[in-house]
Amino acid sequence: MAPRQDVADVLIIGAGASGAAAAWSLSSAGLNVVCLEQGDWIDPTDYPHQSVEWELHRQTDFAKDPNVRQRPEDYPLNNDDSPITPLMFNAVGGSTIHWSGHFPRFRPSDFRVKTLDGVADDWPITYWDLAPYYEANDANIGVSGLNGDPGSPPRTPRQTPPLGLDAASHAYIRGLEKLGWHWWPSDNALITEPFGEGRQVCNYCGPCDVGCPRGAMSSAHVTYWPAALAKGVQLITRARVREITVDRRGRANGAVYYTADGGIAQQRARVVIVACNGVGTPRLLLNSVSGLFPHGLANSNGLVGTHLMFHPVAFVTGVFAEPVDGHVGPLGLLLHCQEFYETDTSRGFVRGFQLQMCRDSGPLSTATGSFPGESVPWGGDHHRVQRERSAHMLTIGVMIEDLPEAHNRVDLDPTLADGNGIPAPRISYTVSENSRNCLDYAIARARELLDAASAKEVINQAITRETGWHLMGTARMGDNPATSVVNRHGQAHDVPNLFIVDGSLFATSAAVNPTSTIQALALYISDWLKQNFREVA
Amino acid sequence: MSEPHENGAILTAEQLALLEAIQNRLIPAGDGMPGAGDAGCANTLDRYLSERPALRRPLFAALYAVEAAAHAASAAAGDAATADESTHSAFLLLSNAARDDVLRGLEKTLPELFEVLLHQTYTAYYTNPAVLLILGWNPPQPEGYPTPPPFDEALLANVKQRGKVWRDA
Ligand SMILES: Cc1cc2nc3c(=O)[nH]c(=O)nc-3n(C[C@H](O)[C@H](O)[C@H](O)COP(=O)(O)OP(=O)(O)OC[C@H]3O[C@@H](n4cnc5c(N)ncnc54)[C@H](O)[C@@H]3O)c2cc1C
Numbered sequence: 001m002a003p004r005q006d007v008a009d010v011l012i013i014g015a016g017a018s019g020a021a022a023a024w025s026l027s028s029a030g031l032n033v034v035c036l037e038q039g040d041w042i043d044p045t046d047y048p049h050q051s052v053e054w055e056l057h058r059q060t061d062f063a064k065d066p067n068v069r070q071r072p073e074d075y076p077l078n079n080d081d082s083p084i085t086p087l088m089f090n091a092v093g094g095s096t097i098h099w100s101g102h103f104p105r106f107r108p109s110d111f112r113v114k115t116l117d118g119v120a121d122d123w124p125i126t127y128w129d130l131a132p133y134y135e136a137n138d139a140n141i142g143v144s145g146l147n148g149d150p151g152s153p154p155r156t157p158r159q160t161p162p163l164g165l166d167a168a169s170h171a172y173i174r175g176l177e178k179l180g181w182h183w184w185p186s187d188n189a190l191i192t193e194p195f196g197e198g199r200q201v202c203n204y205c206g207p208c209d210v211g212c213p214r215g216a217m218s219s220a221h222v223t224y225w226p227a228a229l230a231k232g233v234q235l236i237t238r239a240r241v242r243e244i245t246v247d248r249r250g251r252a253n254g255a256v257y258y259t260a261d262g263g264i265a266q267q268r269a270r271v272v273i274v275a276c277n278g279v280g281t282p283r284l285l286l287n288s289v290s291g292l293f294p295h296g297l298a299n300s301n302g303l304v305g306t307h308l309m310f311h312p313v314a315f316v317t318g319v320f321a322e323p324v325d326g327h328v329g330p331l332g333l334l335l336h337c338q339e340f341y342e343t344d345t346s347r348g349f350v351r352g353f354q355l356q357m358c359r360d361s362g363p364l365s366t367a368t369g370s371f372p373g374e375s376v377p378w379g380g381d382h383h384r385v386q387r388e389r390s391a392h393m394l395t396i397g398v399m400i401e402d403l404p405e406a407h408n409r410v411d412l413d414p415t416l417a418d419g420n421g422i423p424a425p426r427i428s429y430t431v432s433e434n435s436r437n438c439l440d441y442a443i444a445r446a447r448e449l450l451d452a453a454s455a456k457e458v459i460n461q462a463i464t465r466e467t468g469w470h471l472m473g474t475a476r477m478g479d480n481p482a483t484s485v486v487n488r489h490g491q492a493h494d495v496p497n498l499f500i501v502d503g504s505l506f507a508t509s510a511a512v513n514p515t516s517t518i519q520a521l522a523l524y525i526s527d528w529l530k531q532n533f534r535e536v537a
Numbered sequence: 538m539s540e541p542h543e544n545g546a547i548l549t550a551e552q553l554a555l556l557e558a559i560q561n562r563l564i565p566a567g568d569g570m571p572g573a574g575d576a577g578c579a580n581t582l583d584r585y586l587s588e589r590p591a592l593r594r595p596l597f598a599a600l601y602a603v604e605a606a607a608h609a610a611s612a613a614a615g616d617a618a619t620a621d622e623s624t625h626s627a628f629l630l631l632s633n634a635a636r637d638d639v640l641r642g643l644e645k646t647l648p649e650l651f652e653v654l655l656h657q658t659y660t661a662y663y664t665n666p667a668v669l670l671i672l673g674w675n676p677p678q679p680e681g682y683p684t685p686p687p688f689d690e691a692l693l694a695n696v697k698q699r700g701k702v703w704r705d706a
Contacts, residue, residue: 049676052665052666059660107703108705108706112706127706146690150703151703153703161687163685164687165687165692166685182699204682205677207677329682329685339702341702363663364663364664367662368656368659376659378640379565383564383568384568387568
């Protein structure tokens with residue numbers, strides 16, 4: 001093992017949405033930051049959008065499921081005991097390489113569910129603590145949208161205007177207005193007018209889920225990373241961390257990692273930040289075993305990996321008589337409806353859900369029924385049904401709040417391992433009764449909406465497996481060291497110079513996409529660390 | 538995926554002929570569209586099999602199951618010959634209606650194998666340049682699609698009028 005001579009002020013593990021934001025923030029304060037990332041840069045010309053086989057790439061080297069994609073930098077997951085498959089990308093930019101960029105914020109009530117609804121836990125911080133960081137993050141990366149949504153607290157004008165009014169929007173708005181429900185053009189981490197350097201505006205090509213070759217999506221590799229590198233952050237790619245190391249006092253002092261050629265190296269640091277996402281972070285902590293921490297780092301109370309939350313999702317698809325051009329425009333971005341967001345116990349469940357108005361995709365997606373969950377029939381009827389569905393479908397993503405439960409967890413698989421022999425994560429997860437009731441109610445509302453939008457046929461899935469986009473809760477934040485892994489500053493209760501900045505922190509999940517909150521938290525925690533660096537390091 | 542592929546790298550000529558016939562029933566010619574077998578999707582699957590070895594076992598098993606069911610169908614019908622002389626395939630001797638029966642049987646009894654056959658055939662068909670040309674699909678880039686008219690805030694009048702819907706906390 002050849003130890004690096006230099007001791008970084010801060011070592012960040014993971015170059016995704018949260019690691020990038022932290023790297024930028026800390027380096028802006030003049031700290032010497034090193035980041036280790038197991039993946040590499042994705043060359044924009046590698047994206048499949050110009051190939052006729054782009055929909056094949058979606059099933060192979062750009063698949064969302066690392067078990068399917070199997071790039072050398074991916075690690076396998078054992079998902080046998082979960083009805084939801086965790087999805088992610090491992091590269092500079094992390095999962096924002098192929099995310100949808102739907103960018104809503106949590107509501108104030110999301111941080112107070114115990115007080116308001118008597119369930120789960122309150123966060124140790126409030127919406128108002130994070131509000132300035134939500135704003136700063138939006139300004140840093142560029143968000144399109146329209147301020148004034150009565151569904152959440154006021155915010156400053158968005159950096160670029162909302163997406164335009166297309167056939168899909170008109171169809172949805174028809175239904176929403178008929179029912180008199182809340183709706184608003186969603187905040188999107190995507191630019192519709194020039195913003196930032198080297199980025200082109202969205203040209204409505206459609207499949208954001210296989211990456212954005214134009215840099216229109218405000219993903220970490222085109223926003224924070226260029227800025228962080230300019231401030232001197234050292235980003236080491238193809239560096240897969242095996243474990244975080246500790247000194248005799250039990251303080252983190254760096255990490256051991258595998259280099260691209262399979263060699264082993266060490267990076268030493270005064271402070272270590274873990275940003276490997278809600279699955280990768282508990283995996284790394286649990287694998288960081290030492291005499292002082294025999295059950296994994298920061299895990300004296302056994303909570304690392306527990307309380308895993310996804311947002312259970314069901315796709316509800318409307319087939320329309322007239323074309324709605326579902327393949328035109330960013331796949332997951334349009335409008336959102338938060339009519340049923342806050343608790344109303346008369347519905348048979350606590351907490352609520354959002355309806356995320358999505359589009360559709362190319363002809364292969366239509367044929368294989370990736371949204372309705374039902375293929376176009378084979379045989380004599382094939383061409384007719386394919387024609388009736390292609391460009392005639394829109395899908396609502398019903399996304400519900402998942403409440404934290406200790407038995408939903410990530411731990412280490414006893415046999416499965418990645419290419420370097422590091423134990424793979426194993427997921428154990430069940431959909432709770434509250435979630436099931438909420439999903440059923442939400443599916444019925446989505447069907448009602450598509451009917452009102454005059455869909456001629458509505459097809460729904462009871463729950464959609466390939467939707468583990470949001471990985472949360474596995475190193476929860478709290479004031480009480482007995483019931484949480486990190487404190488309100490993201491600092492491990494057990495290890496004062498170890499911080500976590502990704503979705504693992506979430507005490508509860510809210511019912512909206514998490515990344516605006518993840519990045520706001522990363523900036524909030526980094527700010528505190530900058531102010532307290534001397535004491536912490 | 539950019540390596541040139543030599544047809545028949547994995548499948549024998551007999552297997553390619555069988556697969557082509559199956560594919561022409563899964564997506565038959567009609568409505569101005571070619572059948573999937575005629576469009577060359579068997580060779581495309583041969584390429585997938587060379588690129589993704591994990592597909593080989595289920596696909597071979599599906600072809601085997603189709604043949605076995607075709608043999609059984611011919612024998613039950615009392616046909617003298619149960620296999621085509623040049624391709625040794627029982628499926629190729631069946632009428633279109635009987636071929637569909639065999640495939641429906643497979644769909645019912647071995648749904649996972651059938652799904653691999655169907656999914657990979659759909660994939661080959663809807664990523665085939667000639668098919669996409671007829672359907673009028675271009676790759677998403679570099680052109681993208683025209684920008685729609687700007688969002689019209691007047692549409693939000695009712696939502697605004699209803700006022701704030703979030704809870705203070
Ligand atoms: C298909 C898809 C669609 C999505 N759509 C949305 C959306 O519309 N809106 C939204 O808010 N969110 C969306 N998300 C979720 C969003 O991408 C994540 O919330 C966000 O990227 C999480 O940021 P992160 O920094 O925690 O983790 P990631 O972005 O996943 O980054 C973690 C990084 O850590 C690296 N890493 C992990 N382990 C190690 C190790 N041992 N050594 C070195 N490096 C390591 C990984 O390679 C990876 O690059 C989507 C996700 C997916 C997969």
